[in-house]
Each structure stands twice: as C-alpha cells, then as structure tokens.
Amino acid sequence: MRSLSDEVGPRLAGSPGDSLAVAWAVRTMNAAGLVDVHTEPVTVPVWQRVSESASLVAPPVALTVTALGGSVSTPKGGVRAEVVRFTSLDALKNGPDLSGKVAFVDMSIDRAEDGHGYGDGVPVRINGAIEAARKGAIAIVIRSIGTDHSRLPHTGVMRYQDGVTKIPAAALSTDDADLLTRTLARDPHALLQLDLVTRELPAAPSANVVGDVPGTGPGIVLLGAHLDSWDLGRGAVDDGAGVGIVLAAARGVLGLPSRKRTVRVVFFAAEENSGAGSKAYAKAHDLELDRHVAALESDHGAGAAVGIRVLTASDKADAARALFSGISNVPVFADDAHGGADVSPLRARGVPILDVLQDASAYFDVHHTSGDVPEVADPAAMAHASCTVFQVAARLALSELELGRIDEAKRKEAW
Amino acid sequence: MRSLSDEVGPRLAGSPGDSLAVAWAVRTMNAAGLVDVHTEPVTVPVWQRVSESASLVAPPVALTVTALGGSVSTPKGGVRAEVVRFTSLDALKNGPDLSGKVAFVDMSIDRAEDGHGYGDGVPVRINGAIEAARKGAIAIVIRSIGTDHSRLPHTGVMRYQDGVTKIPAAALSTDDADLLTRTLARDPHALLQLDLVTRELPAAPSANVVGDVPGTGPGIVLLGAHLDSWDLGRGAVDDGAGVGIVLAAARGVLGLPSRKRTVRVVFFAAEENSGAGSKAYAKAHDLELDRHVAALESDHGAGAAVGIRVLTASDKADAARALFSGISNVPVFADDAHGGADVSPLRARGVPILDVLQDASAYFDVHHTSGDVPEVADPAAMAHASCTVFQVAARLALSELELGRIDEAKRKEAW
Numbered sequence: 001m002r003s004l005s006d007e008v009g010p011r012l013a014g015s016p017g018d019s020l021a022v023a024w025a026v027r028t029m030n031a032a033g034l035v036d037v038h039t040e041p042v043t044v045p046v047w048q049r050v051s052e053s054a055s056l057v058a059p060p061v062a063l064t065v066t067a068l069g070g071s072v073s074t075p076k077g078g079v080r081a082e083v084v085r086f087t088s089l090d091a092l093k094n095g096p097d098l099s100g101k102v103a104f105v106d107m108s109i110d111r112a113e114d115g116h117g118y119g120d121g122v123p124v125r126i127n128g129a130i131e132a133a134r135k136g137a138i139a140i141v142i143r144s145i146g147t148d149h150s151r152l153p154h155t156g157v158m159r160y161q162d163g164v165t166k167i168p169a170a171a172l173s174t175d176d177a178d179l180l181t182r183t184l185a186r187d188p189h190a191l192l193q194l195d196l197v198t199r200e201l202p203a204a205p206s207a208n209v210v211g212d213v214p215g216t217g218p219g220i221v222l223l224g225a226h227l228d229s230w231d232l233g234r235g236a237v238d239d240g241a242g243v244g245i246v247l248a249a250a251r252g253v254l255g256l257p258s259r260k261r262t263v264r265v266v267f268f269a270a271e272e273n274s275g276a277g278s279k280a281y282a283k284a285h286d287l288e289l290d291r292h293v294a295a296l297e298s299d300h301g302a303g304a305a306v307g308i309r310v311l312t313a314s315d316k317a318d319a320a321r322a323l324f325s326g327i328s329n330v331p332v333f334a335d336d337a338h339g340g341a342d343v344s345p346l347r348a349r350g351v352p353i354l355d356v357l358q359d360a361s362a363y364f365d366v367h368h369t370s371g372d373v374p375e376v377a378d379p380a381a382m383a384h385a386s387c388t389v390f391q392v393a394a395r396l397a398l399s400e401l402e403l404g405r406i407d408e409a410k411r412k413e414a415w
Numbered sequence: 416m417r418s419l420s421d422e423v424g425p426r427l428a429g430s431p432g433d434s435l436a437v438a439w440a441v442r443t444m445n446a447a448g449l450v451d452v453h454t455e456p457v458t459v460p461v462w463q464r465v466s467e468s469a470s471l472v473a474p475p476v477a478l479t480v481t482a483l484g485g486s487v488s489t490p491k492g493g494v495r496a497e498v499v500r501f502t503s504l505d506a507l508k509n510g511p512d513l514s515g516k517v518a519f520v521d522m523s524i525d526r527a528e529d530g531h532g533y534g535d536g537v538p539v540r541i542n543g544a545i546e547a548a549r550k551g552a553i554a555i556v557i558r559s560i561g562t563d564h565s566r567l568p569h570t571g572v573m574r575y576q577d578g579v580t581k582i583p584a585a586a587l588s589t590d591d592a593d594l595l596t597r598t599l600a601r602d603p604h605a606l607l608q609l610d611l612v613t614r615e616l617p618a619a620p621s622a623n624v625v626g627d628v629p630g631t632g633p634g635i636v637l638l639g640a641h642l643d644s645w646d647l648g649r650g651a652v653d654d655g656a657g658v659g660i661v662l663a664a665a666r667g668v669l670g671l672p673s674r675k676r677t678v679r680v681v682f683f684a685a686e687e688n689s690g691a692g693s694k695a696y697a698k699a700h701d702l703e704l705d706r707h708v709a710a711l712e713s714d715h716g717a718g719a720a721v722g723i724r725v726l727t728a729s730d731k732a733d734a735a736r737a738l739f740s741g742i743s744n745v746p747v748f749a750d751d752a753h754g755g756a757d758v759s760p761l762r763a764r765g766v767p768i769l770d771v772l773q774d775a776s777a778y779f780d781v782h783h784t785s786g787d788v789p790e791v792a793d794p795a796a797m798a799h800a801s802c803t804v805f806q807v808a809a810r811l812a813l814s815e816l817e818l819g820r821i822d823e824a825k826r827k828e829a830w
Contacts (some may be wrong), residue, residue: 006597009476059435061424061649151648151785152566175788182421233566234476289431347742370479370566373590 001302001382002374003028005234012231013270014046014204023225025209025267032251034140034211034265034378042280044206044270044287049155049231050171050197054141056081056183057191059371063176066142066153066232067196068125069273070160071169078195079139079168085184089124092131099136102192103128104184106177111147114361115129115232118367121145122156129169133278139168139194144282145364151175152369155230157273168196206269208277212262213254213397217389219261220288221396222295222340222351223249223389226271233372237363241377243267243300245386252390253397261397263292268342271299275341282345289349294396294403296354297340301378305330305388311337314406320352320403323395326389337409348412350405354396356388416659416717416797417789418443420489420649423516427646428685429461429619436642440624440658440682447666449626449680457695459621459685464570464646465612467585469556471598472606480556481568482611483540484688485575486584493610494554494583500599506541507546514551517607518543520591526562526566528721530775533782536560537571537624544584545576554583554609558592566590566786572688584609601734602624610809623692627677628669628812634676635703636811637710637766638664638804639757641686648787652778655789656797658682658711663798664805668812676708676812683757686714690756697760704764709811709818712755712767713804716782717792718774720745720803723768726752728819735767738810743803745772750825763827765820769811771803 011017022039029037047070054065057080061355085104092105105124109117120237125145132140144154151171160166170285171178183190229235246265253258253263269277281288294312307330310320317334324332337353339346347353359381366372423439426432437454442645444452461463463486469480500519501507520539522533540560547555560567569590575581590725598605622826624642638659645649661680668678684692697704709727722745725735739747754761756770760770774796781787 002597004478006594007601008474016475059423060431149790151788175786175790178790179421179788182417288446371590373566373594375564375590375593397735 001236001240001377004240004243005236005374007182009234010183010231011227011229011235011275012338013044013206013228014398015076015231017310018206018228021330022207022209025070025227029209029211029265032247033254034250035214037211039207039209040280040284042122042206042208042269042277042364043203046193046200046201046204047273048201052196054172054192054194057193063180064151064153065170066166068152068154068158068169068171069155070158070168073195073198074139074168074194074196078193079192080191081138082189083180083184083192085181088404089128092191095135098132098137101137101139103132103140104180106143106181108143109145109147111255111361113359113361115363117147118145118364121207123391124189125156126159127324129167130156133167137167140354141170141172144171144174144367146174146367148365149174152371154368155232167309168194170194170196208269208281209267210264212264214249215259215397216262217260218291219292219293221261221263221393222266223393224265224266224268224297224300226342227267228270228272230272230368232239232368232370236372236374237301237377238367239299241302241382245298245382247391248386249390252381253394256394260400263393263397271341273333278342278345282349289346289351290339292351293350294354295343295345295346296356296389296392297343299340300358301360301363303363303384304381304384305356307331307333308392309333309337309355309357311406311410314407316402316404317402323399323401324392327391328384331389345408352403352406354392354393356385358385416651416655416688416792419655419658420651420789424462424649425646426493426642426644426650428459430619430646433621435644437622437624440642440791444597444624444626444680447662448669449665450629451628454481454622454624455695455699457621457623457684457692458618459691460689461616461619462688463614463616465614468584469587469607469609470532472608472814479568480585481570481590483584483586484570484575484645485573486611486613487581488514488613489554489583489609489611493608495606495608496553497604498599498607500596504543504546510550512551513547514618517609518547518552519548519595521558521596524560525563526776528774528776530778532562533560533779540571541574543581544573548582552575556585556587556609559586559589561589561782562778564589566638567786569783570647571783583609585609585611592723613744617733622680623684623696624680628665628811630674630676632675633706634708635706636676636678636708636808637666637681638808639681639683639710639712641714641757642682643685643687645687645783645797645799647732647783647785651787651789652716652792653782653787654714658719659798660713660804663801664808667805668809670808671813673829674812675815678808678812686756693757693760697764707761707766708757709767710761711757711771711804711807713771714755715773716775716778717797718778719796719799720771721774723807724752724770724772726821726825729822731817731819734816738814739807742806743799745803748774752770762821765826767818767821769807771779771800771807773800776813
C-alpha cells in the first residue's frame with residue numbers, strides 16, 4: 001500500500017498515474033514470486049478534473065468543493081444562483097421547482113463498523129444531478145458523502161441519464177456544507193458561485209494485471225482489488241489497502257505446499273468510474289469461469305477483519321461455513337456475501353463470492369479525499385485483514401470442497 | 416466567533432476581508448452595548464498568496480504545500496532541485512553547504528496542554544529561510560508546525576534578514592513531509608519541484624477597533640484579541656475565539672453595577688504578520704498608558720481555561736494572586752505571565768499582564784490551516800475560558816487594587 005501510494009500516487013483511469021500503476025503492479029507481482037504475471041487490455045473512459053472553486057458571494061467566502069467524477073463543467077463565468085437545501089434525495093425528488101437555482105443536498109451519514117452510512121449516502125452522489133435537473137436546477141452541490149468533519153471534500157462517481165439535462169455536480173466538504181446551511185438560515189437568498197472545469201477525453205488503453213500462485217488442479221480462487229484510484233489523494237486506503245491485502249495473502253499461500261488450486265491475484269482497472277476492468281476480465285476469461293471456485297474482492301479499506309461472508313450454491317452453504325470457521329476469531333455468515341463492483345460480473349455468472357468484512361468505522365473519513373494517504377492506515381489492523389484473507393484463500397486452495405454456483409435468483413447485485 | 420468566521424471569513428491584513436472585519440467589529444461591539452466604539456488607524460503591510468504547488472518529479476507526485484507568510488516567489492519555472500533533510504534548525508545551522516539545493520527541515524512538535532510544542536517549532540518557520548540561505552540553499556520547505564497528521568499545510572509568518580539572500584519558504588503538510596522523508600530514504604537524489612507565486616503590495620490602511628465598558632474611575636483594564644487572521648482558513652480559533660471570548664467577558668462586566676474601572680476591548684489589526692496594530696495602540700494611547708491597570712490578550716484558541724498567570728510589580732504579586740484565586744477552580748501563578756504579541760508594547764512600558772491559560776492540546780491541529788473553521792471549537796470549553804476571563808476582568812474592574820508597574824527587568828518579552 002505504501003509503495004503504491006508513495007511511488008505511484010493518484011491513478012485515475014487513463015491518467016499518467018494509471019500507466020505507472022500497471023507497471024508497478026507487474027513489477028511488484030513478479031517480485032512477490034507470482035507466476036505468469038501479465039497485463040490484459042482494458043479500454044477505459046478518461047475524465048479529468050481541471051479546476052474547481054465555489055464561494056458565497058456577499059461577502060465573498062471561499063468554500064472547498066470538488067467536482068464529482070464525470071461531472072460536466074459549469075458554463076463560462078460559472079454558475080451564480082440562489083440555493084435550495086434538502087436533507088435527502090427523496091426530499092429533492094418531492095420538492096419544489098428549482099428553475100434557475102442550485103440544488104443542495106445536505107445529508108449526513110452514519111459512522112458505522114459496517115460502513116452502512118456510505119451505502120445510504122451514495123445514491124445522493126450518483127443520482128443527485130439527474131433528480132435536480134428534472135426539477136430545473138442549473139447545478140447541484142452535495143454535502144460530501146463522508147463521516148468526517150473537515151474541509152476535505154469527497155469526490156466519487158456520478159451519473160447522467162439520457163434525456164435529462166447534464167448539470168454540473170460537486171461536493172462541498174462537510175464543514176463547508178455546515179457553513180452553507182448556516183448562511184441559508186440567515187439569508188435564504190444568499191448566492192452561491194460555482195466554477196467547475198472538467199474534461200472528457202477519448203477512451204484510452206489501460207490494463208488489468210494478473211498473476212498466479214499455481215496449484216496442481218484446475219480450480220482458481222480469485223483475489224481481487226482495484227489498481228485505479230481517485231485523483232485527489234494517493235489511493236492508499238482506496239484501494240492500495242486492498243492491493244496490499246490480497247498480495248500479502250497470495251504470498252502467504254505461495255509459502256504453503258500441496259496447493260490443489262491456483263490462487264489468482266487480479267488488480268482491476270477503472271473500478272472507480274466505469275467498472276471496465278471487471279467487465280474485461282469476465283469477457284477475457286469467459287471460457288474458464290467454470291474453473292473459478294470463488295472470488296473475493298478487497299475494497300473495504302485498511303480496517304481489521306470483523307467477519308467472513310460467503311455466497312455459494314445454497315446446498316454448499318453449510319460446508320462453506322464449516323470450512324471458514326475459526327479464522328481470525330471472526331464470525332462466518334453464509335449465503336449473504338455481497339462481493340463488490342469488480343466481482344459482480346463473476347457473481348452474475350454464478351461464481352461463488354467470499355467477503356472478508358473489515359471495520360469501516362474510520363474508512364469514510366478520508367475515502368475519495370486528498371486525505372487518502374498511507375498515514376491513515378493502522379498497519380496492525382491491515383495485517384489482521386490480510387491474514388484473514390490469506391487463511392480464507394489458503395483453506396480453499398488446499399481443499400477440494402466445491403462451492404457450486406450461486407443460485408440464479410441471487411446472482412444480481414443487491415445494489 | 417461563528418459570526419466573524421462565517422460572515423467575514425479570512426481577513427489577512429490589508430485584504431478585502433480585513434475591511435469587512437473592521438466593519439463587523441464596530442457593528443458587533445455596538446450591538447453588545449459597548450460605548451465609544453471607534454476605529455483607530457493602523458497602516459499594515461500587505462502580502463498576498465497567489466498560487467503554490469509542489470511535487471516530486473519522477474514519478475510526478477503532488478505534495479500539499481503552502482507559502483509561509485512573507486515568502487518571496489520562486490523564480491519563473493519554479494525551483495527544481497535535490498533536497499537535504501534536517502530534523503532541527505540547529506542541524507541545518509551546523510550542516511553542510513546547500514548550494515543549489517532545497518533545505519527541508521522536518522521537525523515534529525509535541526502535543527501538549529500548554530502548547531509548548533508550537534513554541535519549540537516556531538523558530539524553524541521564522542528563521543529557517545535565513546539559515547538555509549546562509550548555507551546557499553535556493554529554497555526551504557519545512558514540515559508544518561502542527562500537531563496534526565493530515566494533508567493541510569500550516570502557514571505562518573517568516574522573516575528575512577538584511578544582507579542574506581531572500582529564498583522562497585513553504586510548509587508541507589505533515590503527511591507530505593512524511594512522504595518526502597520516505598522518498599529521500601529510497602532515493603537521496605529525488606528532485607523536488609516548488610512553485611510559489613506571492614505578492615508584496617504597498618502598505619494599506621486598516622484599523623484597531625476599540626470599545627469600552629465604562630467605570631467610574633480613571634483605571635482601564637484592557638482585554639485584547641486580534642481581528643486579522645491568516646488567509647487559508649476562516650480565522651475561527653485564531654483568533655475569532657479570542658474575539659468572542661473577550662467580547663463575551665466584556666458583556667458580562669457590562670451587567671455588573673459599581674464598576675470602578677473601565678474594561679476596554681481592543682481588537683488589534685495585523686497581529687499575524689507585523690504587530691502593526693499593537694504598536695499603533697501603544698503609540699496612540701501613550702499619554703494614558705499609566706491609567707492601564709492591566710492588559711490581557713486572548714489568543715490561545717478555544718480550549719477550556721487551565722490557569723491564570725499574573726505579571727505585576729513584584730510587591731503586588733501576592734495581592735494579585737489573592738484577588739484572582741478561586742476563579743473557575745484553576746490555579747493562579749504570579750509573576751510569570753507572558754502576554755503575547757499584542758500586549759507586548761504595553762508590557763514593555765510596564766503595564767501589568769494577565770494571562771488566562773487555555774488547554775491548547777488540540778489548538779495546533781488546525782492553527783494557520785484551512786481547517787481553522789468554527790466546527791473545531793467546543794462551545795462548552797470556550798464558554799469556560801470566556802467565563803474565566805470575565806471573572807478576572809470583573810474582579811479587577813470592581814476593585815481598587817493597584818498592580819503597580821512591571822519591574823524593569825521583566826518588561827522584555829521572553830521570546
């Protein structure tokens with residue numbers, strides 16, 4: 001994690017850092033002793049942040065703001081308009097006409113071990129611009145989807161919808177959202193100035209990076225993490241942590257004799273703003289997906305392990321629970337693993353999913369901010385998570401237990 | 416504090432915010448019921464931050480950096496050079512020739528209730544550029560003088576010396592200083608790129624703002640705080656807190672009958688980068704300094720009160736200790752008050768000094784950073800400090816105890 005964060009740093013899909021990261025991954029997998037280390041081509045969308053600023057107009061007070069990933073620019077001269085505040089996406093949907101105004105969704109999220117506050121908040125970030133545009137708004141600003149109280153805004157992907165006007169979308173830091181809220185309480189007609197310059201460039205080449213810890217049989221246990229990161233920080237906890245966790249786990253397996261199955265490490269491209277890497281992997285490996293015994297994605301930060309979840313064929317759930325019981329003294333839950341963006345194409349094809357749950361209570365303080373640097377990770381907690389992933393992978397690699405295919409009804413993502 | 420921070424925001428001497436702050440102070444003192452509220456002219460130096468960036472060169476990794484207050488710009492194209500790291504100012508002074516290189520002083524400071532870590536670190540910020548230039552360095556970067564681990568760099572004033580080359584001076588965030596240290600450990604020849612653009616403009620008019628809670632006799636008890644702030648944050652804890660603390664204390668005194676002495680509130684201009692306001696006050700009130708019974712400066716953040724210090728004529732120390740005993744259940748120390756920048760010209764003239772010490776253990780996390788916003792202050796702690804200042808001022812305003820003049824030997828600032 002530290003090496004990737006320090007020596008490569010930010011690496012949004014298609015950026016110079018992205019190419020550096022691919023080279024880093026090949027080098028690092030080889031150094032770790034993985035075999036058949038190679039890249040697999042992925043075409044990724046390229047979005048660039050050029051500049052961003054926001055301020056209250058009278059008196060002029062600067063606000064810290066960041067464009068959401070995928071946002072269009074503001075028109076020349078920016079947007080200067082009154083602001084209408086909402087405390088949820090539903091309130092925006094059910095609210096008044098916003099013609100000529102800026103929508104402001106100021107929704108706080110819970111701090112929780114299971115990170116559920118982020119799940120609650122993400123629809124605001126992803127769909128806010130669509131809902132605000134439907135009401136006639138000329139831009140949307142949201143309270144950062146984060147558990148911190150700070151001046152670091154959180155970016156993250158947002159979407160537009162065909163047929164709905166594309167309006168600029170940005171996140172204020174939580175402190176600045178509080179200031180805007182207090183300002184509107186004093187003066188409901190206060191004006192906000194928002195200036196975003198972003199660029200959408202032609203799709204560019206990137207790559208998934210794949211390396212194996214070979215086993216004697218045909219089975220493959222996939223351990224994945226994503227190599228790309230948002231541009232603001234250095235991609236330490238998101239997802240340098242996952243990269244470090246699965247690589248350390250794979251090295252652990254490499255030290256074990258009698259491996260019946262291959263443990264395959266995949267560092268996926270472009271998780272943050274397209275999922276292009278995950279789709280490319282599923283397509284490129286279409287013919288061998290049947291040999292994928294299970295897939296685990298590590299993209300939950302650098303916290304300690306707090307549980308294991310498994311989603312298998314329903315008649316294999318008890319056996320899976322037994323296989324993984326006793327690891328790191330954490331509970332095992334069968335039949336409710338979630339996976340994540342990078343393994344969702346595999347889940348859709350029925351490949352069993354393994355989750356190592358981590359304590360996410362501090363994760364969303366720095367997630368997608370410039371504060372995502374190695375200092376925020378606790379090495380002991382991260383080692384605990386990695387050792388848990390190692391044991392999960394090792395038990396499956398040394399065993400011949402088949403987990404079957406996920407029941408059809410459960411192959412779709414929950415979110 | 417919140418009103419000044421929200422409605423005026425940053426207010427570096429000579430900036431547009433500075434004028435807004437003076438108007439705010441007049442309005443707010445009048446609303447509080449102070450009498451003879453007026454401004455007194457102060458001419459202040461004007462320094463502007465235009466742009467700033469730093470990065471490692473290969474691979475290019477952005478570092479968060481801020482120009483120190485007063486720094487010159489880098490030459491066109493910036494500075495790109497090898498870096499030599501030191502862990503103290505003494506190590507820099509006693510170190511090797513730095514011709515063509517960038518000096519990096521990476522000194523951590525202690526977190527402490529009495530804030531002594533800041534005092535330890537400040538000479539690095541103030542004198543670092545002089546010492547580095549003497550060794551031939553072309554620029555200096557320092558680890559932020561702060562107790563945080565974050566990506567927010569701390570600015571603050573620095574000095575040049577006649578006859579020594581003026582080199583650009585900047586602070587890295589603590590996280591970025593750690594990154595630079597790790598990078599140099601891997602590659603001692605790593606290059607740093609530094610680009611600072613700053614401007615020194617002609618001196619401009621500003622003002623001290625003065626208002627009284629009148630007493631029946633001639634004596635004056637001065638309660639001071641500074642109105643200006645650094646430009647990065649919103650001047651909440653530095654020194655919106657002091658402004659709020661002394662104003663609330665004065666309002667408290669206003670509610671008391673039988674005031675024998677006037678409690679005068681002074682909001683000083685330009686404390687951060689010249690002390691011009693404090694000098695102007697001492698000069699304008701030269702003829703009435705004898706009537707100043709004591710002066711208290713509140714510029715210690717928003718923490719709870721932890722002690723009272725008094726510096727009086729030595730034969731009045733016991734009486735002063737007795738007068739202030741029992742306030743807020745905090746100890747009273749006689750004959751060792753320090754004062755601060757804004758009361759130092761009064762101290763030099765022998766005016767007794769009162770300090771209300773505050774818990775500064777969290778103060779230097781956000782001090783002089785963009786994180787200096789109202790959210791970081793604990794209202795209960797700040798109320799405790801203010802109530803302590805109120806009681807100190809009230810006891811002195813209701814009493815006829817004379818504190819004499821400070822002994823000649825103790826009139827000079829300790830730092």
